[in-house]
Amino acid sequence: MSELDEESDDEPAETDGGVRAYTVRLELVDEPGELLRTLEPIANNGGNLLSIHHERGNITPRGHIPVEVDLECPPDRFEGIVEALREAGVNVIQAGADRYGEELNVILVGHLVESDLSDTLSVIEGNEHASLVDLSLAAPEGMDAVSSARLRLAVDTGRADDALETVREIADEKDFCVVEPLLGGDA
Amino acid sequence: MRLAILGAGAVGRSVADLAGEYGHEVVALADSSHATVDESGVAVADALGSKDAGDALGSHDPEDVFEADYDVLVEATPTTLGDAEPGFSHVERALEDDRHVVLANKGPVAERYEELRALEADSAGSIRFEATVGGAIPVCSTIEDCTPQSVTAVRGVLNGTANFILTRMAAEGLDYEHVLAEAQDLGVAEADPTFDVDGTDAALKFVILANVLSEGGFSLEDAEVTGIQNVPGSALDLAAEDGRTIRLIGEATREGVRVGPRLVPENGALAVTGTRNIVQIETKNAGSLHNSGRGAGGPETATAVLSDVGRLPSL
Numbered sequence: 001m002s003e004l005d006e007e008s009d010d011e012p013a014e015t016d017g018g019v020r021a022y023t024v025r026l027e028l029v030d031e032p033g034e035l036l037r038t039l040e041p042i043a044n045n046g047g048n049l050l051s052i053h054h055e056r057g058n059i060t061p062r063g064h065i066p067v068e069v070d071l072e073c074p075p076d077r078f079e080g081i082v083e084a085l086r087e088a089g090v091n092v093i094q095a096g097a098d099r100y101g102e103e104l105n106v107i108l109v110g111h112l113v114e115s116d117l118s119d120t121l122s123v124i125e126g127n128e129h130a131s132l133v134d135l136s137l138a139a140p141e142g143m144d145a146v147s148s149a150r151l152r153l154a155v156d157t158g159r160a161d162d163a164l165e166t167v168r169e170i171a172d173e174k175d176f177c178v179v180e181p182l183l184g185g186d187a
Numbered sequence: 188m189r190l191a192i193l194g195a196g197a198v199g200r201s202v203a204d205l206a207g208e209y210g211h212e213v214v215a216l217a218d219s220s221h222a223t224v225d226e227s228g229v230a231v232a233d234a235l236g237s238k239d240a241g242d243a244l245g246s247h248d249p250e251d252v253f254e255a256d257y258d259v260l261v262e263a264t265p266t267t268l269g270d271a272e273p274g275f276s277h278v279e280r281a282l283e284d285d286r287h288v289v290l291a292n293k294g295p296v297a298e299r300y301e302e303l304r305a306l307e308a309d310s311a312g313s314i315r316f317e318a319t320v321g322g323a324i325p326v327c328s329t330i331e332d333c334t335p336q337s338v339t340a341v342r343g344v345l346n347g348t349a350n351f352i353l354t355r356m357a358a359e360g361l362d363y364e365h366v367l368a369e370a371q372d373l374g375v376a377e378a379d380p381t382f383d384v385d386g387t388d389a390a391l392k393f394v395i396l397a398n399v400l401s402e403g404g405f406s407l408e409d410a411e412v413t414g415i416q417n418v419p420g421s422a423l424d425l426a427a428e429d430g431r432t433i434r435l436i437g438e439a440t441r442e443g444v445r446v447g448p449r450l451v452p453e454n455g456a457l458a459v460t461g462t463r464n465i466v467q468i469e470t471k472n473a474g475s476l477h478n479s480g481r482g483a484g485g486p487e488t489a490t491a492v493l494s495d496v497g498r499l500p501s502l
């Protein structure tokens with residue numbers, strides 16, 4: 001996987017070019033070498049590892065370590081990878097075709113329409129880890145007054161802060177107030 | 188314990204009223220201009236009655252309080268920012284005299300935490316400040332019980348006025364100004380609600396918590412603070428479409444302090460309603476703890492002061 005791996009460092013996980021991105025959730029036993037044992041079947045079956053997300057200190061009730069692995073591979077190879085993982089004794093919790101691991105809502109308040117809403121949205125979509133799922137606009141006092149918009153974003157696992165930073169920057173520039181979701185903790 | 192109380196406002200007078208019930212004695216009580224000092228016990232009702240009637244609280248000078256034979260100074264004068272005076276000097280003086288200090292005043296603990304701890308280190312007395320965060324809700328003592336090292340973050344709602352306004356806006360579909368006026372009529376919001384709605388009051392409390400977690404290092408200046416003044420009713424409507432609502436949420440970690448309007452699940456623990464407060468204490472080994480209750484008010488805050496007094500070792 002060496003070649004592909006290097007590329008993936010700075011390139012977004014595009015779904016074109018015959019490969020798709022996938023998120024696999026695993027539970028690992030807390031033993032040395034466990035992670036490596038997991039990664040081998042991925043590489044050996046045509047998968048390219050994009051990122052590994054492991055919340056330090058986060059342990060399942062059974063004492064296992066939850067890990068999220070983002071990988072890309074041709075769609076017809078994905079089944080094989082998951083099978084190989086299971087054969088290697090890895091506990092696969094969820095294997096989704098969904099590239100985006102998380103959804104988050106954020107509300108913008110300000111002169112949204114006057115300040116070119118579509119530009120705002122394209123800046124946000126310009127973040128390689130975020131994609132706009134839907135938008136809901138409320139302008140009770142008309143389009144040229146202060147309005148609010150709720151944006152639902154799909155973001156790559158572990159990239160919520162990155163995506164929010166893009167939202168904060170454009171909001172700052174256009175003088176919007178941002179109501180961010182509360183990430184972390186069980187609100 | 189023998190208490191000397193500085194401040195005869197909502198908090199100071201409640202501490203004076205309730206001290207006996209908690210097994211303590213008031214030997215001095217002062218407001219900004221007068222004091223009453225009596226080593227065999229101040230006649231609290233008489234002194235407060237006289238103040239209420241527009242007369243002096245007592246015949247002493249506030250300065251005389253420090254000369255009294257007291258064990259614990261209760262600092263309940265107004266919270267001030269920056270140098271946190273005159274509260275800071277009051278604490279300094281008591282610690283230099285080897286007395287304990289219990290603060291309701293947030294200023295010194297938020298703005299000059301390291302200096303307080305340094306003074307404490309050189310004193311036979313110690314400081315406690317449960318009342319500065321969340322009124323009646325045990326926050327500092329819960330962190331102390333968990334041991335601060337195992338607490339990773341504290342989040343929550345620590346301003347009842349802002350929470351009341353957001354709750355009413357969501358429920359009635361009204362705009363900020365309408366609800367603020369209503370809150371002022373009800374006495375929930377003060378005539379000048381600036382520090383409540385612009386996030387300063389909540390930020391001071393989360394700065395105190397960050398100081399507890401990190402053994403100092405933070406002041407108001409380090410906090411990232413946004414208020415609720417610019418949250419329109421339409422934003423709450425949009426949040427509700429998706430089962431969420433907006434609350435003025437603070438977060439304290441070892442990395443810093445943030446206070447601002449945030450989206451939270453409508454039925455989640457942090458979406459308390461009305462003037463209620465809540466804190467979520469995130470621990471390393473035991474998940475999250477939630478403490479909720481009345482975050483302000485004279486008797487509520489006084490119970491936190493008196494619980495602190497009860498935790499002090501005898502001098």
Ligand SMILES: NC(=O)c1ccc[n+]([C@@H]2O[C@H](COP(=O)([O-])OP(=O)(O)OC[C@H]3O[C@@H](n4cnc5c(N)ncnc54)[C@H](OP(=O)(O)O)[C@@H]3O)[C@@H](O)[C@H]2O)c1
Pocket residue numbers: 193194195196197198199217218219220249262263264265266267273291292293294318319320322482483484485488
């Ligand atoms: N109220 C709450 O729910 C609550 C909750 C937590 C913490 N706190 C904090 O507790 C403190 C007291 O709050 P509060 O609501 O009782 O305030 P308050 O009603 O405004 O009362 C302040 C009192 O301090 C007196 N004072 C001012 N300067 C003084 C000085 N140099 N020496 C002695 N006394 C002085 C005032 O005297 P005069 O009467 O002569 O003006 C007044 O009696 C504040 O720091 C506040 O932030 C309050």
